[in-house]
Amino acid sequence: MLEILKPVIIITPVLLVLAVSIIAFVFQYQRRMLQHQEHLRVLQEAKQRQLLDATIQAQEEERRRVARDLHDEVGAMLALVKLNVHQLTAQSENKETGHQVKELLNEVIGSVRHISHDLMPVVLEKMGLPLALEAMKRSIPSSSGVQMIFTCNDTDKRIDSKIELFLYRVVQELLNNTLKHAKASEITVNLDFTVSDLQLEYRDNGVGFDYQALLQQVNNNHGLGLLNLQTRIELLDGKFNFYSAPNSGTKAAISVSIL
Amino acid sequence: MEFFLRKVYPWLVEMGTLWVLVPFIAGLFFIRKPHKSIQFWLLLLLVLVSVLAEGVGQLVVYLGAKNNIWVVHVHTLLEFLILAAIFYTSFQRALFRKGIILAAILFISVSLIDAFLLEGITQMNSLTKVSGNAMLILMGILYFYKVANDLTVTYLDHDPVFLLSCSLLILKAGTTMSYAMFNQALAASYDAARICIAITLVLNILYYTALILILKRATSC
Numbered sequence: 001m002l003e004i005l006k007p008v009i010i011i012t013p014v015l016l017v018l019a020v021s022i023i024a025f026v027f028q029y030q031r032r033m034l035q036h037q038e039h040l041r042v043l044q045e046a047k048q049r050q051l052l053d054a055t056i057q058a059q060e061e062e063r064r065r066v067a068r069d070l071h072d073e074v075g076a077m078l079a080l081v082k083l084n085v086h087q088l089t090a091q092s093e094n095k096e097t098g099h100q101v102k103e104l105l106n107e108v109i110g111s112v113r114h115i116s117h118d119l120m121p122v123v124l125e126k127m128g129l130p131l132a133l134e135a136m137k138r139s140i141p142s143s144s145g146v147q148m149i150f151t152c153n154d155t156d157k158r159i160d161s162k163i164e165l166f167l168y169r170v171v172q173e174l175l176n177n178t179l180k181h182a183k184a185s186e187i188t189v190n191l192d193f194t195v196s197d198l199q200l201e202y203r204d205n206g207v208g209f210d211y212q213a214l215l216q217q218v219n220n221n222h223g224l225g226l227l228n229l230q231t232r233i234e235l236l237d238g239k240f241n242f243y244s245a246p247n248s249g250t251k252a253a254i255s256v257s258i259l
Numbered sequence: 260m261e262f263f264l265r266k267v268y269p270w271l272v273e274m275g276t277l278w279v280l281v282p283f284i285a286g287l288f289f290i291r292k293p294h295k296s297i298q299f300w301l302l303l304l305l306v307l308v309s310v311l312a313e314g315v316g317q318l319v320v321y322l323g324a325k326n327n328i329w330v331v332h333v334h335t336l337l338e339f340l341i342l343a344a345i346f347y348t349s350f351q352r353a354l355f356r357k358g359i360i361l362a363a364i365l366f367i368s369v370s371l372i373d374a375f376l377l378e379g380i381t382q383m384n385s386l387t388k389v390s391g392n393a394m395l396i397l398m399g400i401l402y403f404y405k406v407a408n409d410l411t412v413t414y415l416d417h418d419p420v421f422l423l424s425c426s427l428l429i430l431k432a433g434t435t436m437s438y439a440m441f442n443q444a445l446a447a448s449y450d451a452a453r454i455c456i457a458i459t460l461v462l463n464i465l466y467y468t469a470l471i472l473i474l475k476r477a478t479s480c
Contacts, residue, residue, distance in 0.1 A: 004440070004443060004444050004447040004448075004451045005440065005444060005451055005454055005455070007436060007439075007440060008436045008437055008440050008444075008454070008455060008458065011436045012432075012433055012436045012437065012458060015432035015433065015435065015436065016429060016432055016433050018432060019396075019428040019429045019432035019433070020429065022400065022403070022428060023403075023425045023428060023429075026403040026406070026407055026415075027415060029407050030406060030407050030410070030412075030415055033407065033410055034410060034413060037410060
């Protein structure tokens, strides 16, 4: 009997082993291919982040150059013009017109300084984020009717300049939004440094808006400012939580590692 | 061997015959679940055909017929066609689909020739079984090729057709030699034929168990 069954007894296990080997190979091969695909995706994502980072850095560099040119060249020339106007007014009989021109020049010089400061705040580079935000608070015109309350647990703390600049831009954008649209009377900014990270909270008591609806319209160029903020924070590997609803004001919470 | 044939084999036959009901009951249970794919219905049809084949086989013996192997001929043909249909619905490439249609036509021809001209309807359809198994193994490997290249399936154990291909590969690779040698073994002795049947029964029990999982996966894919 065993003689008849010899082919069955020999070939069946061989075929079974072969079948199991094929299945194991397919599992292994597919897993490797998926891992490879995942690796490519991670590389592509890193490349995109690098590109975005480089674009933002270039943008900041360009802002810095324009701010420097405005401050050093245009500002200096305007000061010179003001001096000349002063001398001309002193010699002229029509002092009233001279005074008007001087006042106009003062306004232009103030505007240039303001624009230059907005483009690249010197305080941020020299004194750090807490003091730059303090300066931002002071720069809010009293005519806007908005009061900003700024608190920080360590005003002398310095962190990586890139993080400082990104966070400053975020607060700048949020403040612009509040002043333009929120009809708020009070803004609260709280900066909290811990050993490993930084928590920044921004609130206003304005009219708020439907954030979820805005997110749906991002493709139609609405809410791009907020999306840019989110992108900037993501580049720092931070967390950006934003909340707003009609008649509920606006709240943004940012958390970034500073290690 | 004597112990196996006298004590284990009858128990194995009973279990092998009844075990087909397990995936059938599971399939009936899964009918209530939402998101059933076309593969689910085809798989359930496959199980139903197997249940009917077992039932008719038993009934024919009960009615006093000496030979019920014609049921195996019919079952083999229907089983192949349903499995081919499952693979047909799984492939998108026209070449593979045409190949499956061609294989089905070829298999029907082989099956009819084997039943009426070669081995006969009262003999085990070894030629049909071996050729059908070879074609099904090929289809399973083609499906492996598809999943390995398309990378649309992240978890292979969630894909019912992949699981079916694995089960078929093991079942067909394990039973092909038993079917090929069955008629010769039967001519030599009943015990040799029983060994062949025992091999197919063990693998069938494993296959029907795997079908429960495959049916479950076919309801959620």
